[in-house]
Amino acid sequence: MNDRVRVLLADDEHLIRGALAALLALEDDLTVVAEAASGPEALAMAAAHRPDVAVLDLQMPGLDGLEVAAELRHRLPECRVMIVTGHGRPGYLKRALQVGVRGFLPKTVSASDLAGIIRTVRAGGRYVDPELAAEAISAGDSPLTPRETDVLELAADGSPVAEIAERAALSPGTVRNYLSSAAGKLGAENRHAAVRIAREHGWL
Amino acid sequence: MNDRVRVLLADDEHLIRGALAALLALEDDLTVVAEAASGPEALAMAAAHRPDVAVLDLQMPGLDGLEVAAELRHRLPECRVMIVTGHGRPGYLKRALQVGVRGFLPKTVSASDLAGIIRTVRAGGRYVDPELAAEAISAGDSPLTPRETDVLELAADGSPVAEIAERAALSPGTVRNYLSSAAGKLGAENRHAAVRIAREHGWL
DNA sequence: GGTCGGCGGTGACAAATGTCACCGGTGCCC
DNA sequence: GGGCACCGGTGACATTTGTCACCGCCGACC
Known part of the structure; x- marks a missing residue:
């Protein structure tokens, strides 16, 4: 060659x-x-x-x-x-x-x-x-399920839950469940901190 | 030369x-x-x-x-x-x-x-x-007062109000007032969206 | 002196959010 | 078939949050 x-x-x-x-x-x-x-x-x-x-x-x-x-x-x-x-x-x-x-x-x-x-x-x-x-x-793998990741991504710009639900075509209650679950897995105090943590790990 | x-x-x-x-x-x-x-x-x-x-x-x-x-x-x-x-x-x-x-x-x-x-x-x-x-x-100038900017910066990582208040040595009520005022000025739905908007404008 | 804006605070209220328990459905794997 | 994880949802509840009115204290400016 x-x-x-x-x-x-x-x-x-x-x-x-x-x-x-x-x-x-x-x-x-x-x-x-x-x-x-x-x-x-x-x-x-x-x-x-x-x-x-x-x-x-x-x-x-x-x-x-x-x-x-x-x-x-x-x-x-x-x-x-x-x-x-x-x-x-x-x-x-x-x-x-x-x-x-x-x-x-x-x-x-x-x-x-x-x-x-x-x-x-x-x-x-x-x-x-x-x-x-x-x-x-x-850093390892993301602990989040695909859907949790989706919803968290929609929450990334600080939108209220109602808006996220609309954009994801989900019930507001379901959105809150996902966000709560994601925040729990990431050890975050709320979804906004969860977004930040996921970003830092490249999981978003 | x-x-x-x-x-x-x-x-x-x-x-x-x-x-x-x-x-x-x-x-x-x-x-x-x-x-x-x-x-x-x-x-x-x-x-x-x-x-x-x-x-x-x-x-x-x-x-x-x-x-x-x-x-x-x-x-x-x-x-x-x-x-x-x-x-x-x-x-x-x-x-x-x-x-x-x-x-x-x-x-x-x-x-x-x-x-x-x-x-x-x-x-x-x-x-x-x-x-x-x-x-x-x-983009123009920042509409935020110096103190509002400070508090918004402390809110940037998604901390709850109580933590922000502690780090800023302020009463939680005052923190909420500043955040509310800042969000209002920036046209944001909540403080997290306000953080994002301020960041985009280079005001943070 | 008066006015105005920023700072720091309190109290109260409504809305948003976080949390939990629990439901059914699906698909995958043992 | 029985577990198990993920998806999507409901309802209830406590907490957090946003919002508003209002307070006093400064300092700047007219």
Whole structure:
């Protein structure tokens, strides 16, 4: 395999994306074949340029990195996907691995590390930042049922129960039961603290 | 002035900081004399290297960009300060200008723009991203009194009123009055929605 | 001096919320 | 078939909360 590694770079922050592209261009065996500033754009560029490795920012307009990764898995199975994140909460990592992401790292790594990881992933390997991995493991799985998670998510903006019930097409009593149960499982004093705790663990 | 512009770069994300340093190094008239990964480190490096321009990320461990900017203003008045932010909420901009920041821009600008803005700021000019400026102006000032803001901040983690009252050394009744007043001013249905709205406007 | 806004407080009341017990239905697994 | 967990719901109850009126005390401003 003497071809250069074809890389797709997706990040909504031009400054970072441009800088990254410049740095990766310094590596002899890497070529940035496409750049994107949003989720949908990343998908389009991937389809057009068929990169070997896609480096996706977690937070992007339109579709976030995980959604793009899930799509890419179906549309371009041979393309390896890596997620780069600013300040990553655990939970994202787990979801990322579930959609077939091969690399997951914070932006605190150095550029030369990034290049090395791209090569590793290209060769079929995996890389997960040790610190994020440790956090994810210690955080564990969400104790909430799917429905509890849904309702808690609807409660996230501080809406009163009546509104949540309407949006969830549930009885207000049921909503309160779910919220009470969720708050109990999370050790929160009320649903609002529960939202915060779930957010911190990446369960929301 | 044929000296090169001495730049301090502070960002907790190595990847970005390194990439930025590499890009700025390509400019003939700019020199990155120091890098920092945290607020306190930024202050130390600034004191040691006395840069002409400090480029600070808004969110950093220890002290955030605004706090560093405020300190620098006293300790190194001749050093111009610029703030770079990922996804900036309005309100930060206003506070930034109040502590004497000369440039305020999102990370969506290009590297060449950044270099140009560094030169502008170095020459005594100012630069504020037009989009952020528009948001800040339309957002306007906080309608909350200082005390209301304090109490709302204590309510931000979802604590019950009794706990807020204790932490604020206030009577529970007074706390409820402040929260009610704040929610009214912000058009929120309850204090939790009020917290969210205040956050979105950068008033918290 | 008077007015006004912010601060801190009290008391009372209505509404929202949290909590518990309990119901039926479903699907899964042993 | 019997457990068991999840879903959706009802009703009752105590607590928390939001809301309002009203109090005094400052300090600023006219």
